[in-house]
Amino acid sequence: MAAIEMRNIVKEYGDGFKAVNDVSLDIADGEFMILVGPSGCGKSTLLRMIVGLEDITSGDMVIGGNRVNEKAPRDRNLSMVFQNYALYPHLTVFENIAFPLRLKKNITEEEVRRRVKDAAGMLELDEHLDRKPANLSGGQRQRVAMGRAIVREVDAFLFDEPLSNLDAKLRGQMRTEISRMQRRLGTTTVYVTHDQTEAMTLGDRVAVLRRGFLQQVASPRELYEQPVNMFVAGFIGSPPMNFLPAVVAGGRLKLPFLEIDVPEQVAGKVTDGQLLIAGLRPDHFDDARLLDPAKRERGAVFRARVDVTEWLGDAQYAYLPFDAGDEVTRQLAELAAELDSEALRTQLIVKIDAMSRMRENHEGEFWADTRRMHLFDPRTGANLTRDEAAAAELAQLERERTG
Amino acid sequence: MKTSRMTRGLWIGGAILIIAYAVVPVLWIVSLSFKEGDDITNNAFLPTVWSWENYRTVFASDLFTTALRNSIGMSLIATTISVLLATLAAYAISRLDFPGKRLVLGVALAITVFPVIAIATPLFNLWRTLGLYDTWLGLIIPYLSYSLPLSVYVLAAFFREIPWEMEQAAQVDGATSWQAFRRVIVPLATPGVFTAAILTFFAVWNDFVFGITLTSSEAARPVPAALAFFQGASQFSQPTAPIAAAAVVVTIPVVILVLLFQRKIVAGLTNGAVKG
Numbered sequence: 001m002a003a004i005e006m007r008n009i010v011k012e013y014g015d016g017f018k019a020v021n022d023v024s025l026d027i028a029d030g031e032f033m034i035l036v037g038p039s040g041c042g043k044s045t046l047l048r049m050i051v052g053l054e055d056i057t058s059g060d061m062v063i064g065g066n067r068v069n070e071k072a073p074r075d076r077n078l079s080m081v082f083q084n085y086a087l088y089p090h091l092t093v094f095e096n097i098a099f100p101l102r103l104k105k106n107i108t109e110e111e112v113r114r115r116v117k118d119a120a121g122m123l124e125l126d127e128h129l130d131r132k133p134a135n136l137s138g139g140q141r142q143r144v145a146m147g148r149a150i151v152r153e154v155d156a157f158l159f160d161e162p163l164s165n166l167d168a169k170l171r172g173q174m175r176t177e178i179s180r181m182q183r184r185l186g187t188t189t190v191y192v193t194h195d196q197t198e199a200m201t202l203g204d205r206v207a208v209l210r211r212g213f214l215q216q217v218a219s220p221r222e223l224y225e226q227p228v229n230m231f232v233a234g235f236i237g238s239p240p241m242n243f244l245p246a247v248v249a250g251g252r253l254k255l256p257f258l259e260i261d262v263p264e265q266v267a268g269k270v271t272d273g274q275l276l277i278a279g280l281r282p283d284h285f286d287d288a289r290l291l292d293p294a295k296r297e298r299g300a301v302f303r304a305r306v307d308v309t310e311w312l313g314d315a316q317y318a319y320l321p322f323d324a325g326d327e328v329t330r331q332l333a334e335l336a337a338e339l340d341s342e343a344l345r346t347q348l349i350v351k352i353d354a355m356s357r358m359r360e361n362h363e364g365e366f367w368a369d370t371r372r373m374h375l376f377d378p379r380t381g382a383n384l385t386r387d388e389a390a391a392a393e394l395a396q397l398e399r400e401r402t403g
Numbered sequence: 404m405k406t407s408r409m410t411r412g413l414w415i416g417g418a419i420l421i422i423a424y425a426v427v428p429v430l431w432i433v434s435l436s437f438k439e440g441d442d443i444t445n446n447a448f449l450p451t452v453w454s455w456e457n458y459r460t461v462f463a464s465d466l467f468t469t470a471l472r473n474s475i476g477m478s479l480i481a482t483t484i485s486v487l488l489a490t491l492a493a494y495a496i497s498r499l500d501f502p503g504k505r506l507v508l509g510v511a512l513a514i515t516v517f518p519v520i521a522i523a524t525p526l527f528n529l530w531r532t533l534g535l536y537d538t539w540l541g542l543i544i545p546y547l548s549y550s551l552p553l554s555v556y557v558l559a560a561f562f563r564e565i566p567w568e569m570e571q572a573a574q575v576d577g578a579t580s581w582q583a584f585r586r587v588i589v590p591l592a593t594p595g596v597f598t599a600a601i602l603t604f605f606a607v608w609n610d611f612v613f614g615i616t617l618t619s620s621e622a623a624r625p626v627p628a629a630l631a632f633f634q635g636a637s638q639f640s641q642p643t644a645p646i647a648a649a650a651v652v653v654t655i656p657v658v659i660l661v662l663l664f665q666r667k668i669v670a671g672l673t674n675g676a677v678k679g
Contacts, residue, residue: 052574052575053571072574073571073574073575074574074575074576074577074578074579078575079575080575082568082572084566084568086568086571086572088569088573088587088590088591090590090593099573099576099586100576100577103577103582104577148572152576152577
């Protein structure tokens with residue numbers, strides 16, 4: 001087991017395209033680190049640079065205190081689970097798992113047998129040891145790939161979107177299994193995914209990447225509650241955070257549906273007439289009528305017409321279209337192009353109580369928890385309301401929870 | 404399902420027609436090989452009396468047995484070398500990006516379409532000067548140069564089908580490039596290797612042009628060429644029946660090979676490697 005340190009890692013392709021750009025990341029010994037981001041953000045490239053399948057253009061990759069930039073994959077003592085499993089189809093499950101051991105010298109047949117049995121036992125593969133990968137189900141193949149990874153004593157496990165080929169139900173099962181296995185073995189793990197749930201549930205910490213740049217490294221909770229910028233805020237959470245235009249006007253902040261005082265954290269940073277982007281998560285809202293008065297006091301109440309509702313059993317989403325005004329819409333479109341983000345849709349998604357009998361195409365009364373609202377600078381995307389103290393507290397909390 | 408019955412009938416009829424077209428000449432040769440003496444003029448498809456006489460004649464003659472030995476020896480050697488070299492070359496072509504890769508493939512293709520007969524005469528002169536004329540090596544070299552490109556093409560196609568991740572996984576698991584190649588890639592490419600081997604073996608086994616032009620004695624003459632030198636029982640009788648018997652004998656290894664390896668060739672061994 002070992003810590004992995006990355007210092008100013010750059011991956012530049014022949015055509016000058018930088019897939020990974022100046023990424024520095026410290027992964028502690030035994031930590032479960034998630035690399036997440038939209039496709040093409042460089043997360044898989046980064047993982048492949050850790051394992052040695054991709055050359056590092058510049059920077060240092062340090063595993064367990066040794067610089068490994070020039071080492072071949074086999075000398076790095078890591079194991080990897082590939083997205084398509086990459087099982088050896090001509091070998092049985094037993095031999096697939098035993099493969100890494102067979103390549104080692106001075107290891108007895110009994111030892112191989114014992115270790116394969118151990119790994120297979122942990123992954124409930126005992127009955128399938130004599131079968132070929134072709135005769136296994138997707139979940140079983142996935143487990144064989146994991147068995148091959150854990151059979152050796154390696155410094156770290158690397159997972160490259162290992163669950164993306166499974167159906168939703170199996171994915172949930174395997175997710176908990178991976179989590180349990182990692183806790184039990186306590187091996188440093190780097191896990192690449194584009195899946196929200198995997199990122200939020202599996203990792204001790206999550207590193208968000210965008211176009212080769214590291215955006216934020218933090219616990220899932222901190223990413224969700226104190227994102228550093230608009231990209232992280234919009235990427236983490238499903239359904240995504242609502243971005244609303246907010247115009248500063250004489251100490252007041254004008255949003256669609258709402259008008260509130262400018263929060264004190266940003267009071268000094270904004271000028272009159274400036275356009276900001278307000279971020280409110282769907283669960284920062286509720287149906288005002290079902291709220292107890294004490295809670296209601298703490299936020300703002302507004303009326304809006306419901307366009308569509310989605311009832312999911314445990315929750316309900318309401319879509320509220322808003323009219324932003326020509327000037328603001330134009331600015332938003334410009335901003336979207338500049339940030340290369342999805343066009344900011346002029347609708348608000350709010351999560352309301354499943355009991356709510358809100359009807360489509362009728363007006364309803366909503367409540368927004370404006371204290372939890374974030375404000376972003378539209379030019380830089382930076383979060384103006386990020387509370388460093390609260391973030392530190394969350395990080396501390398996370399350490400206590402896992403430690 | 405009336406229409407399907409009719410289509411089925413048509414299919415079966417067509418199949419029988421095609422099989423008959425392919426099999427009748429072969430059966431005719433087999434039947435000829437069992438005809439005794441002048442029986443070949445009996446105006447019947449089957450021999451009046453089934454006899455092993457022709458086979459005895461064929462195996463009694465040194466001409467055939469040495470030729471058979473030459474054929475087997477040279478075919479095996481040429482096939483082994485060709486497949487071995489082609490495996491390595493095809494692996495490089497499918498996996499590495501080196502300058503001149505397209506040129507190599509282009510030249511390989513050019514060789515396969517180059518008419519064999521065009522180089523037979525120059526080779527005859529060249530080999531006589533170099534002392535390779537009428538030797539095994541003198542035949543194996545041209546066999547190799549004609550069979551290599553074909554093997555490379557077949558194998559490169561197979562290697563391309565094997566996912567990159569297989570090797571990468573092996574490397575992460577601790578294998579050297581050579582171990583990854585030998586323990587993962589070669590087993591996966593086995594159907595391709597067998598296909599290439601059989602195609603090469605057939606090509607060499609059936610060669611006539613080189614066999615007849617580059618040999619002058621029993622030292623290196625292969626069976627297809629030797630058949631032309633067969634003589635009848637007497638000076639005036641045509642050696643048709645013994646030739647038929649010899650033809651049957653040389654066809655047997657080919658048939659056995661195909662029967663043995665057809666499952667290997669057809670088997671999609673990579674099935675199950677990745678999610679499919």
